[in-house]
Amino acid sequence: MKAIIPAAGHGTRFQPVTRVIPKEMLPIGSKPALELIVDEAKSAGADEIVIVISHGKELIREYFKDDPSIRFVYQEEQKGLGHAVMIGLEALENLDASPVLILLGDAVVAGCNASAAMAAVSAANGGAGVIGLERVPREKVSRYGIVRLEGDRIVDLVEKPSPETAPSDLAIAGRYLLDGRILEFLRTQEPGKGGEIQLTDAIRRMVTTSHLSPFTFHLYGYIYPGRRQDIGNPKGYFDALKAMGENE
Ligand code: UTP
Numbered sequence: 001m002k003a004i005i006p007a008a009g010h011g012t013r014f015q016p017v018t019r020v021i022p023k024e025m026l027p028i029g030s031k032p033a034l035e036l037i038v039d040e041a042k043s044a045g046a047d048e049i050v051i052v053i054s055h056g057k058e059l060i061r062e063y064f065k066d067d068p069s070i071r072f073v074y075q076e077e078q079k080g081l082g083h084a085v086m087i088g089l090e091a092l093e094n095l096d097a098s099p100v101l102i103l104l105g106d107a108v109v110a111g112c113n114a115s116a117a118m119a120a121v122s123a124a125n126g127g128a129g130v131i132g133l134e135r136v137p138r139e140k141v142s143r144y145g146i147v148r149l150e151g152d153r154i155v156d157l158v159e160k161p162s163p164e165t166a167p168s169d170l171a172i173a174g175r176y177l178l179d180g181r182i183l184e185f186l187r188t189q190e191p192g193k194g195g196e197i198q199l200t201d202a203i204r205r206m207v208t209t210s211h212l213s214p215f216t217f218h219l220y221g222y223i224y225p226g227r228r229q230d231i232g233n234p235k236g237y238f239d240a241l242k243a244m245g246e247n248e
Pocket residue numbers: 006007008009010011012013014024052075077078079080081083084104105106107232
């Protein structure tokens with residue numbers, strides 16, 4: 001399985017330390033967070049991993065330089081998560097309909113291997129796409145991509161909706177298994193919330209226009225056991241240390 005880890009963001013919510021240490025390299029015990037994410041991807045079956053970085057984040061490259069299963073690509077301009085994933089996908093050869101694993105470089109999961117659990121859901125559904133989900137308090141939905149489910153299937157997605165308009169309280173939780181053909185949707189994706197090219201928007205187009213295309217994109221939502229910890233800000237990082245420590 002192929003995997004992409006976007007880790008090119010500015011990390012402004014975690015300044016000043018992110019001026020010298022990428023947030024993805026902050027330690028969780030004896031390992032950088034990013035190594036826990038790489039380990040998760042590998043034990044879920046990833047044998048080809050592309051990490052998307054930016055200039056100034058060479059520490060990441062240096063740390064993983066002896067790992068033959070990892071390659072690096074640069075996102076020259078931080079145009080958003082969707083753009084970073086597009087660059088990662090372009091670096092992968094022989095993309096087909098089989099799902100590519102995408103793991104956010106600043107999200108660690110305590111208590112389970114979310115990617116492995118999602119890969120099992122995909123396999124049980126003929127190799128369909130899967131998005132890892134978590135339930136969030138209604139008043140916080142505007143921080144996340146929120147999905148609408150019909151049964152187990154994702155039928156709609158909205159990036160950072162207001163609590164009044166959110167289709168549910170189910171948030172995208174940092175892990176995706178997506179059909180490689182998402183690349184075509186990312187290439188034509190206009191900037192959305194925050195002026196960024198949003199992965200959520202491209203997935204939405206893929207799902208909602210699927211009936212117009214020769215392909216059908218089955219996309220399942222799966223609430224994985226375990227908790228996503230967002231280390232993109234100091235509070236989240238402290239919570240992550242606590243949660244990951246309890247699982248040691
Ligand atoms: P975030 O949404 O947390 O963005 O990215 P950010 O820019 O890193 O953080 P702030 O808002 O400045 O504090 C989620 C993941 O996607 C990557 C980040 O590195 C992080 O691992 N990302 C985000 C990219 O690779 N490129 C981008 O343009 C944006």
